[in-house]
Amino acid sequence: GAVVSQHPSRVICKSGTSVKIECRSLDFQATTMFWYRQFPKQSLMLMATSNEGSKATYEQGVEKDKFLINHASLTLSTLTVTSAHPEDSSFYICSAIAGVLPYNEQFFGPGTRLTVL
Amino acid sequence: TQLLEQSPQFLSIQEGENLTVYCNSSSVFSSLQWYRQEPGEGPVLLVTVVTGGEVKKLKRLTFQFGDARKDSSLHITAAQPGDTGLYLCAGPFTSGTYKYIFGTGTRLKVLA
Numbered sequence: 022g023a024v025v026s027q028h029p030s031r032v033i034c035k036s037g038t039s040v041k042i043e044c045r046s047l048d049f050q051a052t053t054m055f056w057y058r059q060f061p062k063q064s065l066m067l068m069a070t071s072n073e074g075s076k077a078t079y080e081q082g083v084e085k086d087k088f089l090i091n092h093a094s095l096t097l098s099t100l101t102v103t104s105a106h107p108e109d110s111s112f113y114i115c116s117a118i119a120g121v122l123p124y125n126e127q128f129f130g131p132g133t134r135l136t137v138l
Numbered sequence: 139t140q141l142l143e144q145s146p147q148f149l150s151i152q153e154g155e156n157l158t159v160y161c162n163s164s165s166v167f168s169s170l171q172w173y174r175q176e177p178g179e180g181p182v183l184l185v186t187v188v189t190g191g192e193v194k195k196l197k198r199l200t201f202q203f204g205d206a207r208k209d210s211s212l213h214i215t216a217a218q219p220g221d222t223g224l225y226l227c228a229g230p231f232t233s234g235t236y237k238y239i240f241g242t243g244t245r246l247k248v249l250a
Contacts, residue, residue, distance in 0.1 A: 025180075027180075055237065055238070057240075062245065063243065064224075064226055064240045064241060064242050064243040065181070065226065065240045066240075067237055067238070067239065067240075070237055112178075114180050114181075116180075126183060126186070127238060129180030129181050129182070130180050131178075131179055131180050132178065132179060132180050134178070
């Protein structure tokens with residue numbers, strides 16, 4: 022299967038700082054990338070859908086000014102958590118697809134563990 | 139509203155036992171996917187079921203899609219410690235844009 026990477030894998034930051042997480046599709050061009058958030062022992066919750074060259078579509082309840090998503094190229098999407106607070110601590114996972122849903126498989130990155138002190 | 143409910147939420151069994159995990163919805167899905175996720179990693183796709191009534195086998199795992207395409211099940215025969223993980227079903231959902239929604243998850247622990 023196709024490979025999706027995330028960087029960093031773990032990050033610890035102080036409250037009030039901003040953190041950028043990168044999601045890259047390594048061997049295919051991703052028309053769409055998805056950003057998920059996962060709390061301990063819970064399922065994945067979709068935060069936003071990111072299409073290359075256009076604004077991200079955020080799910081209800083997700084603050085777009087707090088979670089900035091940029092999809093500048095077909096292989097890179099970034100999620101920036103601005104003015105992070107301890108409640109933003111979570112496991113963030115991205116996925117990427119080549120083509121359109123539901124006919125194409127989405128490939129997941131390994132996730133990024135964010136801890137805000 | 140959670141569109142995909144999984145049961146049970148937690149399951150702890152002995153090696154060699156059989157188990158079934160259910161994924162239920164009141165909505166019809168064009169397809170459903172099953173994933174397994176290990177701690178600190180992203181989910182890994184196990185199977186996609188597309189046709190109502192479809193049965194797919196992956197070694198000791200048997201996946202079934204309900205006739206009405208509202209539910210699915212995952213049956214594991216002779217579970218092994220390596221089967222331990224979080225099992226997630228997911229289905230495509232459209233609300234303006236296409237996306238996947240995930241079920242509530244079933245955490246399985248297989249004891250040696």
